Amino acid sequence: xxxxxxxxxxxxxxxxxxxILEVLTTPSSLEPEVVRFVMQTIRDSGYLDTFDRWRxxxxxxxxxxxxxxxxxxxxxxxxRGIDRAMSALGLNVTINxxxxxxxxxxxxxxxxxxxxxxxVDVAIAMNIKPSExxxxxWRAARKPLVLLQSSIPGAQSVTLDNQKGMSIGVSYLAxxxxxxxxxxxxxxxGAEPGSVPAERLIGYLTALQRCGIPFDxxxxxxxxxxxxxxxxxxxxYFQARGRLPDAxxxxxxxxxxxGFIKAAREKGVSVPDDLAxxxxxxxxxxxxxxxxxxxxxxxxxxAGAGALVLALESQVNGPGESLVIVPELVVRETA
Numbered sequence: 001x002x003x004x005x006x007x008x009x010x011x012x013x014x015x016x017x018x019x020i021l022e023v024l025t026t027p028s029s030l031e032p033e034v035v036r037f038v039m040q041t042i043r044d045s046g047y048l049d050t051f052d053r054w055r056x057x058x059x060x061x062x063x064x065x066x067x068x069x070x071x072x073x074x075x076x077x078x079x080r081g082i083d084r085a086m087s088a089l090g091l092n093v094t095i096n097x098x099x100x101x102x103x104x105x106x107x108x109x110x111x112x113x114x115x116x117x118x119x120v121d122v123a124i125a126m127n128i129k130p131s132e133x134x135x136x137x138w139r140a141a142r143k144p145l146v147l148l149q150s151s152i153p154g155a156q157s158v159t160l161d162n163q164k165g166m167s168i169g170v171s172y173l174a175x176x177x178x179x180x181x182x183x184x185x186x187x188x189x190g191a192e193p194g195s196v197p198a199e200r201l202i203g204y205l206t207a208l209q210r211c212g213i214p215f216d217x218x219x220x221x222x223x224x225x226x227x228x229x230x231x232x233x234x235x236x237y238f239q240a241r242g243r244l245p246d247a248x249x250x251x252x253x254x255x256x257x258x259g260f261i262k263a264a265r266e267k268g269v270s271v272p273d274d275l276a277x278x279x280x281x282x283x284x285x286x287x288x289x290x291x292x293x294x295x296x297x298x299x300x301x302x303a304g305a306g307a308l309v310l311a312l313e314s315q316v317n318g319p320g321e322s323l324v325i326v327p328e329l330v331v332r333e334t335a
Contacts, residue, residue, distance in 0.1 A: 002317045003050040006309050013041040017323055021302045021309070024088040025081050050316055054091045063311065064114045065097045066107065067126040072226060073255055073283050074300055078126060078148060081304025091312075096120075100128060108134055115141055122311040124148055129195055130155075144314035148307040150195050156314060157322045158306040162196055165296045165327035166203025166251060167210070169278050172329055173247045174211040178276055181208070182219040182245035184234045184260065186226060186252045197222070200251040200280075219245055223252040231259020235267070244269065247276035247335060254279035254286050254295055261289070261334065276335035291333035299325050 010017045015038065022030060023038040042048065054061045065082070067075055079097075086093050098114070100107040111134045114120050122144040129150040138145035139154055147157040173181050183204050186197035201220075208215055221237045223230035234256060238244055250257035257279035261271050271277050271291060279286060279295035286293040306323045314320055 003313070004045050004047045005050070005313050005317060005320060006047070006306075007321065009038075009042055009045050009047050012045050013038055017306070018299070018302055018325060021081075021085070021305045022299075025084040025301045025305045048089065051089050051091060051312060054093055054312065055089070056092065061091070061093045061121045061312065061315075062119050063093055063095050063308070064117075064120045064123040065095060065126055066100060066110055066114070066123060066128060067097060068100050068102045068128060070097060070099055072127070074226070074253060074281055074298065075126060077281070077283065077298075077300035078304035078307070081301035081306075082124075082308045084301065085305035085308045093308075093312075111145075112137070115143060122146070122315055124307045124311055125150070126307070127196070139319070142318075144311045144319070146307045146311045146314070148303060151322070156310055156319055158303050158310065158325065159322065160196075160298050160300075160303055160325050161327060162199035163203035163206065165280065165298070166200050166249075167207045168327065168329045169249050169251075169280070169296050170204060170207035171211060172331075173249065173276060173278065173335060174207075174213060176247075176276065176335065178246040179213055180216075180219065180245040180247070181213065182221070182238055182248045184221050184223055184231070184248060184250045184252045184256055187222050187224065197251070204249070204251065223256055226253045226255055228255050228259030228262065231256035231261075232263045235260045235263035239267065244275050247278065249278045249280075251280045254281040254283045254293060257293055257295070257334075258285070258289065261291075261293075272334050278335045282330050286330075287332065289334075294332045294335035295330050297328040297330050299327065 006017050010020050023035050027035045098110050107128050111130055124146050126148045135152045135155045147155050151157040151159050188197045221234045257277055264271055279293045282295045282297035286295050303325050
């Protein structure tokens with residue numbers, strides 16, 4: 001009989017998997033009664049027994065996390081989720097991270113080498129999209145490989161609904177009376193990762209159409225990176241057009257939004273009076289800015305925890321279903 005999964009717990013509690021993961025990672029964001037109820041359901045359902053082999057010193061799971069870089073703010077949030085889930089479940093787990101530095105060839109070589117490493121139990125591929133050959137090799141070897149922020153046929157994944165996030169953001173800006181809505185996006189043509197910016201671009205275009213706003217190609221700027229310096233470049237680009245837009249949706253992340261706002265302030269442009277700015281991530285710093293950043297909360301901590309849970313469950317039960325994390329709008333002062 002299969003061990004209890006997170007979907008079993010969610011079904012028994014009549015809640016979503018996201019809520020169960022939220023209790024494990026950020027319980028302070030929920031009502032105490034909800035937290036107590038979920039934790040009681042986890043205990044009564046026998047879910048902790050699923051992780052028995054990793055809750056003692058008898059067996060230490062070795063989890064490999066393959067990611068383009070250690071330094072991205074969004075990646076750090078996902079790692080926090082992994083760490084908090086380990087703590088909440090009392091797991092004796094070792095995490096080893098392997099940066100691919102945005103090289104597709106090194107990505108493939110790394111995943112193949114880890115597959116042949118007997119010391120690696122499971123792997124999480126974060127913000128990268130392995131080839132189908134690599135995914136099938138892991139599946140044939142019966143070693144769990146969970147993709148975080150990407151999906152491949154035959155692979156278990158935890159994805160963030162990027163098109164939904166863009167729709168929520170654009171619709172909110174349009175309802176606020178903004179008609180010239182610019183987009184700062186990550187590189188859609190980059191080697192790694194390219195799927196997330198492409199999904200966000202599609203979501204932006206679809207949302208504009210739904211809101212009856214004509215698409216203007218000059219209102220799209222692809223950032224070279226996901227840092228504040230890229231936000232500065234974005235402001236320079238839109239200022240050079242001769243007329244600033246009504247709003248800038250920084251789908252390239254909160255850090256680029258921070259850089260954009262800083263550049264705007266230095267040029268005497270007021271946010272949100274002269275233009276609105278929306279980020280994407282909801283990094284911890286976003287609420288401490290002045291003005292505080294309106295953004296799309298990706299729930300990256302939950303996504304990281306979900307990837308860990310699915311990977312370990314898969315080693316016990318075999319491949320299971322994937323998870324989709326739905327983003328949320330967080331309204332603050334910049335829009």
